[in-house]
Amino acid sequence: xxxxxxxxxxxxxxxxxxxxxxxxxxxxxxxxxxxxxxxxxxxxxxxxxxxxxxxxxxxxxxxxxxxxxxxxxxxxxxxxxxxxxxxxxxxxxxxxxxxxxxxxxxxx
Numbered sequence: 001x002x003x004x005x006x007x008x009x010x011x012x013x014x015x016x017x018x019x020x021x022x023x024x025x026x027x028x029x030x031x032x033x034x035x036x037x038x039x040x041x042x043x044x045x046x047x048x049x050x051x052x053x054x055x056x057x058x059x060x061x062x063x064x065x066x067x068x069x070x071x072x073x074x075x076x077x078x079x080x081x082x083x084x085x086x087x088x089x090x091x092x093x094x095x096x097x098x099x100x101x102x103x104x105x106x107x108x
Contacts, residue, residue, distance in 0.1 A: 003028065003030065004066075004071070004082040004097070005025060005028060005035060005066060005069060005071060005082075006025065006028060007025050007026065007027060007028055008024065008025060009024070009025045009071055009072075009106075010022060010023075010024055010025075010071070010072040010077075011023065011024075011025055011035075011037060011069045011070060011071055011072060012069070012070050012071075012072050012078075012079045013037070013040055013064065013068060013069060014067075014068050014069065014070050014079065015068045016041070016064070016068055017041075018040045018041055018064075021039070021040060022072055022077075023037040023038040023039045023040045024037065024038045025037055025038075026038055026061065028066075029063060032063065033065060033066050033067070034063035034064060034065055034066065035063065035064060035066055035069060036061045036062075036063055036064075037061065037064060037069070038061065039061070040061060040064060041061060041062040041063070041064045042059050042060070042061060042062070043059070043060060043061075043062040044057050044058070044059055045057070045058050045059070045060055071099065071106070073099045073101045073102050073104070074099060074102070074104050074106060074107075075099070075101075075102040075104050076101075076102065078101065079101075080099040080100055080101035080102070081099075081100040081101070082097050082098070082099065082100065082106070083097070083098050083099075083100045084096070084097060084098070085098055087105075
């Protein structure tokens with residue numbers, strides 16, 4: 001199945017403690033159906049000191065389930081579902097994502 005949410009997409013959180021907030025997808029983990037989103041689902045982590053980095057408590061993004069994310073419509077920024085369509089003819093034909101809310105193609 002083609003990925004509906006990809007790295008670099010602008011997404012909106014649909015549920016959980018960060019509901020309504022938006023951010024950019026940093027990483028997608030398809031095997032786990034999860035994604036890391038910049039500034040969303042921040043968790044505290046106790047880090048041991050090493051030669052490369054300092055110890056202490058650091059904040060980092062935790063993975064969030066893909067079902068709790070919706071793509072932000074490129075036209076108005078509101079949550080939208082993702083559809084697929086083919087553009088072009090013959091060997092130049094390719095599959096592209098589009099926002100079901102406005103019909104606008106999604107870059108990527």
